[in-house]
Amino acid sequence: MSTSVTAEGLAAALAPVAQCKAIGLAVSGGADSLALMVLVRRWLRELENPPKVFVYSVDHGLRREARDEVAMVVDEAKKLGLEPRALAWTGAKPATGVQDAARQARYRLIGEAMAQDGAEILLTAHHINDQAETILMRLSHGSGLDGLSGMQPLSMVEGVPIFRPFLAVDPKILRAVVDAEGLTPAEDPSNSDPHYERVRWRRALPALADLGLDAETLFRFSERAAQAEEALAITASISFDEIVRLDGFGAAEIDFDQFASVPKAIADRILARVLRIVGGQQKPRALSVVERLRDALVAGDVSKTRTVLGCVVRNSSGVISVAREPGRAALTRMRVDPGVEFVWDERFLIANLSPDAGLTVVPAEYWQRRHLEELFGFRITAPMEAIRTSPMIVDESEKVLSLGTHAFDERVRITFLKE
Numbered sequence: 001m002s003t004s005v006t007a008e009g010l011a012a013a014l015a016p017v018a019q020c021k022a023i024g025l026a027v028s029g030g031a032d033s034l035a036l037m038v039l040v041r042r043w044l045r046e047l048e049n050p051p052k053v054f055v056y057s058v059d060h061g062l063r064r065e066a067r068d069e070v071a072m073v074v075d076e077a078k079k080l081g082l083e084p085r086a087l088a089w090t091g092a093k094p095a096t097g098v099q100d101a102a103r104q105a106r107y108r109l110i111g112e113a114m115a116q117d118g119a120e121i122l123l124t125a126h127h128i129n130d131q132a133e134t135i136l137m138r139l140s141h142g143s144g145l146d147g148l149s150g151m152q153p154l155s156m157v158e159g160v161p162i163f164r165p166f167l168a169v170d171p172k173i174l175r176a177v178v179d180a181e182g183l184t185p186a187e188d189p190s191n192s193d194p195h196y197e198r199v200r201w202r203r204a205l206p207a208l209a210d211l212g213l214d215a216e217t218l219f220r221f222s223e224r225a226a227q228a229e230e231a232l233a234i235t236a237s238i239s240f241d242e243i244v245r246l247d248g249f250g251a252a253e254i255d256f257d258q259f260a261s262v263p264k265a266i267a268d269r270i271l272a273r274v275l276r277i278v279g280g281q282q283k284p285r286a287l288s289v290v291e292r293l294r295d296a297l298v299a300g301d302v303s304k305t306r307t308v309l310g311c312v313v314r315n316s317s318g319v320i321s322v323a324r325e326p327g328r329a330a331l332t333r334m335r336v337d338p339g340v341e342f343v344w345d346e347r348f349l350i351a352n353l354s355p356d357a358g359l360t361v362v363p364a365e366y367w368q369r370r371h372l373e374e375l376f377g378f379r380i381t382a383p384m385e386a387i388r389t390s391p392m393i394v395d396e397s398e399k400v401l402s403l404g405t406h407a408f409d410e411r412v413r414i415t416f417l418k419e
Contacts, residue, residue, distance in 0.1 A: 005177060010043045013165040016154065017121055022052040023163075024119040026110060027077070029057065029069040029186035032125035034076065035174035036166070038181050040123065041080040054117045055084045056110045060102045061093065069186040076183065085113050099196065107158035114160065126151055126164045127171045132215040133201045135222050136208075144268070144287040149226035150219075168219060236269035244274060248405040250347050250416055251386035252278050254320040260298045267294050277418055278322045278386075279310035280346040312385045323386035326365070333362045336393060336412070344391050347417055348404075354411035358396035364388055364403055375400065 017023050025040060027033040037055060044050040057073040059066040070086050077084035089105040110122060131150045138147040155162050166174065178185055194200050205215065243258040252274045259267055272290045276283060284290055293308055297315050306313045307325050314321045324347070334344070336359040341351040344361060352359050365388050372380045372387060380387070390404040393412050401409035405416050 005039060005173060007042075007046060010039060011046065014040070014043050016165075017051065017123070017163055018047065020051045020120045022054065022117060022119045024054045024056050024110065024114050024117070024122040025082070026106075026122055026124045027055050027057050027073050028188070029073045030125075030188060030191070031175045031178045031185035032127060032166075032171060034073075034181075034183050034185050035177040036123060036125040037073075037077060037080060037082065038177055038183075041082065053082045054114070054119050055082050056087060056113055056122070057084065058087045058089060058106045058109055060089045060105065062098065062102065063188070065186070072186065083117070085117070087113060099190075104158055107160045111158065111160040121161045121163050123163050123165060125166060125174065127166050127169045127174060128215045128219050129171050129202070129205065131167050131222060132205060132218040133198050135218050136201045136204070137197060142288050145225045145229040145232065145265075147287075148222065149229050150222035152226070170215075232265055232269060236266045236273070239266055240270050240273060244270065246277070246416060246418060247382050247386070248416065249323075249382045249386040249390045250278060250404065251321065251323040251382050254322070256297075256300075256315065256318045256320055259320060264291075264294065267298070271297075274322050275309045275311050277347070278324055279308075280324065282309040284309060312383065314383075321383055323383040324389035326385050326388050333360055335359070336361055343417070345389070348391050349415040349417055350391060350393070351413040352411065353413055356395070356411055359393055359401065359412065360395075361391045361393050364390050364392040367392075367403075372403070375403070376406070 011018075025033070025037055027037050040053060044053065055073065055077040057070045059070045070088075074084040074086050087109040089102065089109060094101045113119075114122060135148060135150045138150075141147070151164060151167060153164050153167055155164075190196065190199075192199060194203065208214070239258075239262055243255045243262075245253045247253070254270070254274065259270065262270070268287065268290050271294050272284065272287075275290070289308065293306065293313065296304075296306070297313070297320055300315070310325050312323045312325050324345075334342075335357075336350060336352040338352055338355045338357055341349065344350050350361055367387060369380055369384065369387075387404070391402075391414060392400060393402045393407075393414070394400055395409075401407065402412050402414055405414045407414060
């Protein structure tokens with residue numbers, strides 16, 4: 001598939017979604033996404049039981065031409081016998097961070113449409129140059145192996161399952177497909193605006209290729225980085241289970257001696273996972289944030305309490321404790337409807353197992369340790385930050401039914417999410 005578009009190459013590239021009942025295509029109207037649409041239609045002809053294909057095109061309301069581009073995509077999709085969906089991002093737009101906001105809106109709109117259509121996965125037209133640009137951007141931002149693995153063929157973006165079948169394909173091949181079909185792709189001026197970092201790296205690629213750092217070299221590097229990351233992740237997972245203890249209030253304890261003895265790359269992954277779990281799924285913008293914390297902890301500095309990524313971190317008595325930082329997020333009262341299950345603060349899965357509609361979850365912000373010990377009947381050693389950021393479920397009479405994952409009533413179930 002990397003040099004030409006053959007039936008065999010197309011079948012191999014799209015094999016992961018061949019058993020789906022319905023799939024979606026993200027089509028902007030540019031050459032790459034139009035080629036995706038054409039090639040998927042070509043692939044469908046070779047299948048006995050092809051999936052139903054929906055084409056999603058979004059007008060972000062940022063350019064006057066976008067409406068006509070979406071209309072063009074709709075027309076071409078209909079000619080190919082596909083089901084088009086014209087979507088629009090309406091309402092006020094942010095003054096800054098427009099591209100990121102547009103990306104979030106795009107995936108939100110597409111995700112909602114996919115749910116209505118029953119589409120199981122969304123295909124995008126990312127190609128080898130997109131991968132090269134991504135790797136260069138992440139390298140400049142100080143990413144670790146995880147980031148330098150680049151985009152993966154299968155991933156989750158803003159809650160939408162994504163498949164990128166053409167990551168190893170030269171964009172010139174995709175453009176040739178479009179030209180052969182007689183299509184005129186849309187040209188988004190932002191794709192050549194040097195205001196955006198990705199465009200600057202795109203412009204730098206030819207000069208880097210002259211030095212031997214071309215898109216194929218960067219692609220091979222990303223594959224090797226992914227392989228190394230997988231091996232390290234497996235080792236880190238084993239070590240995590242051995243040296244980390246998660247409690248029922250959403251806090252973690254890390255055995256200091258074992259943490260200090262593992263290789264730095266493993267320690268970083270353990271620490272990053274703890275911070276993500278305890279801190280409500282916040283992720284560091286750069287690996288250096290985790291590396292600096294690891295160095296400080298291993299150095300044995302016990303004089304300072306640190307706040308990192310929504311967590312309070314302490315190092316004392318041979319134990320590194322990590323708890324949710326109070327005040328970092330608004331932990332508000334929420335009704336727990338009968339038979340409903342939902343995630344609270346990205347950390348706890350809460351379920352009302354009863355028909356009782358009078359249950360409410362609230363943060364345990366004002367509890368004192370002695371009151372807790374009266375409630376539980378034994379000594380509580382968890383950090384108070386963790387307790388005060390734990391979910392507490394009460395009934396209509398304000399009777400406490402649960403605190404953290406500790407349930408005192410069979411009507412509720414609370415699970416601490418460890419991934």
